[in-house]
Amino acid sequence: MINKEQLDIERLPAHIAIIMDGNGRWAKKKGNPRVFGHKNGVAAVRDTVEGAAELGIKYLTLYAFSTENWNRPRTEVDALMSLLVNTINKETKTLLDNNVRLAAIGDIESLPSNVAANLRGAIDKTKTNTGLTLVLALSYSARWEIIKAVKNIAEEVKSGKLNVSEIDNTTFSNYLTTKEIPDPELLIRTSGESRISNFLLWQIAYSELYFTHVLWPDFRRENLYEAIADYQCRERRFGKTSDQVSEKIQSK
Numbered sequence: 040m041i042n043k044e045q046l047d048i049e050r051l052p053a054h055i056a057i058i059m060d061g062n063g064r065w066a067k068k069k070g071n072p073r074v075f076g077h078k079n080g081v082a083a084v085r086d087t088v089e090g091a092a093e094l095g096i097k098y099l100t101l102y103a104f105s106t107e108n109w110n111r112p113r114t115e116v117d118a119l120m121s122l123l124v125n126t127i128n129k130e131t132k133t134l135l136d137n138n139v140r141l142a143a144i145g146d147i148e149s150l151p152s153n154v155a156a157n158l159r160g161a162i163d164k165t166k167t168n169t170g171l172t173l174v175l176a177l178s179y180s181a182r183w184e185i186i187k188a189v190k191n192i193a194e195e196v197k198s199g200k201l202n203v204s205e206i207d208n209t210t211f212s213n214y215l216t217t218k219e220i221p222d223p224e225l226l227i228r229t230s231g232e233s234r235i236s237n238f239l240l241w242q243i244a245y246s247e248l249y250f251t252h253v254l255w256p257d258f259r260r261e262n263l264y265e266a267i268a269d270y271q272c273r274e275r276r277f278g279k280t281s282d283q284v285s286e287k288i289q290s291k
């Protein structure tokens with residue numbers, strides 16, 4: 040296990056995104072219903088958020104519920120929504136204690152009204168916090184987000200507010216729900232699945248991907264340290280050659 044002191048504090052990713060997966064399998068392994076796994080996933084969220092805040096990570100985005108997750112059995116969706124309300128209410132204090140600012144991306148309007156209201160309340164209560172920004176991806180999918188951006192851009196071009204020639208990477212990013220948030224340098228997925236499942240497709244163009252077999256309810260800050268340590272061993276080349284990248288580091 041890696042401890043915090045082994046990390047290079049000068050080279051922390053500013054933004055870490057996590058696909059929290061494996062709750063159902065964790066519960067099944069213990070002979071329990073899937074919802075038991077979701078409930079136990081809350082401790083993993085708390086410890087990861089506290090660990091990230093303590094390290095000085097600026098943004099942590101957690102994929103909590105995808106657009107496609109609406110297709111799960113009604114009882115599971117209902118249980119997840121009530122867990123979300125309870126967790127937001129119970130954990131707002133943890134966020135305040137850790138100077139964490141809450142934000143959300145996704146189709147928040149599509150959430151049950153009590154979930155959306157509680158979420159907005161917690162976002163408001165934490166809005167002056169200056170530490171970690173915790174972004175919850177709820178009823179989120181990257182294709183939903185991209186289509187929404189394209190529609191808004193098309194409307195603005197049609198009404199003459201935007202010129203086609205102005206559309207570049209920066210302009211496009213400004214139409215996404217993540218417009219205030221830098222792209223993640225590191226994307227973690229738990230549970231051994233090696234796929235993206237419609238998460239942040241535009242934003243992860245150059246993210247480092249880290250897959251672990253740990254099931255989400257077992258994930259703790261030490262697992263986060265391990266992912267960061269792995270990230271810190273990588274050479275990010277952005278299309279350049281290794282020589283070019285190391286020259287740049289030496290000339291700093």
Ligand code: IPE
Binds near residue numbers: 230255
């Ligand atoms: C992740 O765990 C939580 C959500 C997607 C809401 P899963 O519920 O997907 O757990 P597995 O993948 O079935 O084990």
Ligand code: IPE
Binds near residue numbers: 058059060061234
């Ligand atoms: C991705 O997990 C969505 C979240 C973690 C919220 P899923 O468990 O829904 O993904 P697939 O269906 O296995 O790709």
Ligand code: MG
Binds near residue numbers: 060061062
């Ligand atoms: Mg899953």
